[in-house]
Amino acid sequence: NKILEIKNLYHSYNHELILENINLHLLEGEFLGIIGPNGAGKSTLLKIIVGIIKPLKGTVKVFNKDVQFLNEEKKWIGYVPQKPDLEKYLPLKVKEIVALGRRVANNWQKLTAYDFDLIDRVMEEMEIKDIENKIYGELSGGQQQRVLIARALAQEPKLLILDEPTVGVDISTQNKFYTLLRNFKKQNTSVILVSHDIGIITKEVDKLACLNRKLYLHGCPEEIAIHGT
Ligand code: ADP
Numbered sequence: 309n310k311i312l313e314i315k316n317l318y319h320s321y322n323h324e325l326i327l328e329n330i331n332l333h334l335l336e337g338e339f340l341g342i343i344g345p346n347g348a349g350k351s352t353l354l355k356i357i358v359g360i361i362k363p364l365k366g367t368v369k370v371f372n373k374d375v376q377f378l379n380e381e382k383k384w385i386g387y388v389p390q391k392p393d394l395e396k397y398l399p400l401k402v403k404e405i406v407a408l409g410r411r412v413a414n415n416w417q418k419l420t421a422y423d424f425d426l427i428d429r430v431m432e433e434m435e436i437k438d439i440e441n442k443i444y445g446e447l448s449g450g451q452q453q454r455v456l457i458a459r460a461l462a463q464e465p466k467l468l469i470l471d472e473p474t475v476g477v478d479i480s481t482q483n484k485f486y487t488l489l490r491n492f493k494k495q496n497t498s499v500i501l502v503s504h505d506i507g508i509i510t511k512e513v514d515k516l517a518c519l520n521r522k523l524y525l526h527g528c529p530e531e532i533a534i535h536g537t
């Protein structure tokens with residue numbers, strides 16, 4: 309069952325080609341890691357998969373449907389952006405932001421006991437329960453990142469897209485996060501993780517791809533330096 313299928317994808321900014329002939333598919337429960345140097349097009353690719361950016365050329369199907377035409381199904385995509393839209397979160401409390409993820413998944417219906425339980429559980433798992441009433445704008449970078457991860461997890465997504473999710477997050481929380489991801493995998497959630505942490509990424513993922521304008525599905529070619537990026 310294909311959760312994601314990308315064919316002949318191209319993208320450019322100001323006539324400069326950033327993504328060239330990307331072909332990729334992801335099955336249910338598959339965990340793909342993507343590495344690559346700065347400016348390689350990783351964030352751009354993720355934004356195209358989530359539907360924020362419309363590609364120059366090619367097809368992107370998520371849940372067997374063109375991502376540009378997803379409606380309801382959008383709620384099954386969880387996304388942790390590298391640079392979140394801070395403005396909208398700054399004045400909100402931690403628990404309100406995590407609840408937002410749940411509300412998306414719940415079609416903005418009234419939250420039930422199940423929803424509140426889930427919200428509490430992911431806050432506990434991401435160790436932000438004790439700061440649930442704090443204002444997002446007043447948190448440290450690592451705490452903010454944990455809130456955004458919790459928000460995406462509260463959606464119970466079928467496809468989880470993570471753009472450097474643990475930058476600024478302490479090692480102990482990182483480890484818990486990866487344990488959580490493993491549980492998600494058991495629930496058949498498909499995950500795409502962009503990370504510079506090669507140690508973690510090679511340990512956790514099923515498939516590792518390297519991106520540098522082109523996507524290399526069988527690891528990085530010699531000439532692409534990935535260390536220290
Ligand atoms: P990565 O995530 O691998 O670091 P990005 O996808 O963020 O790479 O960026 C790829 C290239 O595209 C970079 O050279 C970046 O400067 C450029 N770029 C990214 N976003 C834009 C934009 N909105 N407008 C113009 N250029 C952009």
Ligand code: ADP
Nearest residue numbers: 358360382383385386387389390391392393460
């Ligand atoms: P970025 O800072 O990378 O642009 P944002 O969090 O600001 O990311 O989101 C921008 C847009 O991305 C939103 O208007 C929304 O359409 C889409 N988006 C954000 N989060 C999700 C999500 N969890 N699932 C699907 N689409 C999302």
